[in-house]
Amino acid sequence: MKITLKRKNNVKFRCTKCGRTFTRPSIRCPYCSSLVRAEIPKQKEFKLTKHPGIWKFSNYLPKIPSENIVSLDEGFTPLIKAKNFASLIKLENVFIKDETRNPTGSFRDRVATLIVSHAKHIGAKKLVCATDGNLGASVSAYSAKAGLKCVAVVPSNADYGKILQMEAFGAEIYEYGKIIDEAVVKAKELVLSEGIYEATAEENTLSIEGLKTIAYELAMQLNRIDWLVIPAGSGLTLLSTLIGFNELVNIGILKRKPKILVVQSNVCSPIVDSLKQDNVVNEKEASIVKKHIPGLDVCKTPLLKHILQYLDYANTYGVRITYTSALNYVSIVAKSEGLFIEPAGAAAFAGLAVFARKTENISKSENIVVLAPATGLKVPLTYSKEPSRRKYGSRLAGLSTKALILNVLREHGEMHGYKIWKTLGLSVSVQAIYQHLEELERAGLVESKKVGKKKLYKLTKKGYEVVLALK
Numbered sequence: 001m002k003i004t005l006k007r008k009n010n011v012k013f014r015c016t017k018c019g020r021t022f023t024r025p026s027i028r029c030p031y032c033s034s035l036v037r038a039e040i041p042k043q044k045e046f047k048l049t050k051h052p053g054i055w056k057f058s059n060y061l062p063k064i065p066s067e068n069i070v071s072l073d074e075g076f077t078p079l080i081k082a083k084n085f086a087s088l089i090k091l092e093n094v095f096i097k098d099e100t101r102n103p104t105g106s107f108r109d110r111v112a113t114l115i116v117s118h119a120k121h122i123g124a125k126k127l128v129c130a131t132d133g134n135l136g137a138s139v140s141a142y143s144a145k146a147g148l149k150c151v152a153v154v155p156s157n158a159d160y161g162k163i164l165q166m167e168a169f170g171a172e173i174y175e176y177g178k179i180i181d182e183a184v185v186k187a188k189e190l191v192l193s194e195g196i197y198e199a200t201a202e203e204n205t206l207s208i209e210g211l212k213t214i215a216y217e218l219a220m221q222l223n224r225i226d227w228l229v230i231p232a233g234s235g236l237t238l239l240s241t242l243i244g245f246n247e248l249v250n251i252g253i254l255k256r257k258p259k260i261l262v263v264q265s266n267v268c269s270p271i272v273d274s275l276k277q278d279n280v281v282n283e284k285e286a287s288i289v290k291k292h293i294p295g296l297d298v299c300k301t302p303l304l305k306h307i308l309q310y311l312d313y314a315n316t317y318g319v320r321i322t323y324t325s326a327l328n329y330v331s332i333v334a335k336s337e338g339l340f341i342e343p344a345g346a347a348a349f350a351g352l353a354v355f356a357r358k359t360e361n362i363s364k365s366e367n368i369v370v371l372a373p374a375t376g377l378k379v380p381l382t383y384s385k386e387p388s389r390r391k392y393g394s395r396l397a398g399l400s401t402k403a404l405i406l407n408v409l410r411e412h413g414e415m416h417g418y419k420i421w422k423t424l425g426l427s428v429s430v431q432a433i434y435q436h437l438e439e440l441e442r443a444g445l446v447e448s449k450k451v452g453k454k455k456l457y458k459l460t461k462k463g464y465e466v467v468l469a470l471k
């Protein structure tokens with residue numbers, strides 16, 4: 001099946017090296033593998049338009065007719081002065097770019113608005129994205145708004161709260177592979193075999209145009225940005241903000257780009273590994289077992305060579321942070337600033353604390369912006385898995401089929417999948433119930449035993465706790 005182009009497709013994409021142009025938004029040039037960017041007519045003045053959300057920057061975004069713009073009023077998130085947190089780490093001017101305020105609770109809404117608008121504009125009916133959570137939640141929400149179908153390919157480590165969001169927005173969810181890299185390959189197969197629009201952020205160059213608006217907003221919110229502290233998985237957000245700052249310098253809005261502190265996990269840190277090692281600090285590891293920080297578990301990033309092209313080596317620093325520290329800083333930021341963020345974002349705060357303590361690179365009067373990409377409400381099980389953090393529990397009350405299944409098991413005890421389906425009486429297939437049961441079993445909320453040919457399901461202790469929390 002091929003996508004039929006209903007309308008005149010007036011968005012062009014150009015390779016930044018060989019100059020070839022394309023109509024599809026692949027992030028890499030198929031001829032020379034360099035970065036491809038959307039073509040945007042040159043503007044003289046930095047002027048906002050009256051469009052919704054980040055489309056206020058439409059003079060600096062690909063030209064999509066306003067009737068095809070799909071926006072949930074994303075972006076223009078607040079920059080909050082984190083006075084309490086700053087004093088904890090003996091600094092004065094720390095600011096939080098609070099991306100949790102986006103419509104689905106993460107910075108990925110900036111990506112989804114560009115991608116879904118473009119898909120709608122070219123007449124695509126269905127989008128597919130590989131996602132470990134935030135992107136899937138965003139693309140499925142914007143697809144729902146646009147009346148398009150969304151397929152999300154998720155690895156088995158995807159966060160439960162984010163899957164709940166995808167379900168709520170009506171996405172088709174396929175689980176494939178253990179980590180995001182495997183899901184990306186599967187999504188690509190669907191793109192190639194079925195001609196579905198490719199919405200995986202790291203494969204679609206429109207992501208860069210969406211995410212660079214973070215840099216635009218920062219330049220409007222703060223007179224002088226000395227540092228940007230940014231957690232990096234694939235490095236897409238880092239690349240995009242670097243591009244955004246470059247553009248601002250080129251059009252004369254900024255005098256210079258901020259210094260960058262890249263925060264990665266101590267399990268794998270491909271971007272930090274490639275920095276000047278004099279500029280890199282490691283958190284003390286003690287005897288802590290190495291564990292991936294969710295969202296920062298990209299060990300080989302295909303974007304590395306593009307990131308290195310835009311990095312200013314002399315002014316880029318790196319920190320490697322442990323999983324335990326990322327989780328601790330969820331609590332520290334929540335208690336000092338009243339902001340509940342997910343561990344990937346908390347890693348940035350941990351990174352800043354370690355860097356400020358171990359080096360003399362930051363002076364007290366400098367303005368430091370920390371990017372907080374997504375809300376902690378998306379990853380409730382991350383906290384309930386940690387014995388000392390059970391108090392966070394799950395607050396995602398009664399919205400999903402999974403929650404209903406857990407409740408039925410609490411009320412009726414052991415049951416067969418078919419009986420659960422009958423008891424629920426929902427308009428979902430019995431196969432869907434079995435799929436949910438499998439996922440609940442993998443999440444450790446339900447356990448099963450074989451009796452004859454049938455499987456009996458019951459709640460685990462953890463499942464019982466979750467269902468009580470949901471109540």
Ligand SMILES: [Zn+2]
Nearest residue numbers: 015018029032
């Ligand atoms: Zn090329």
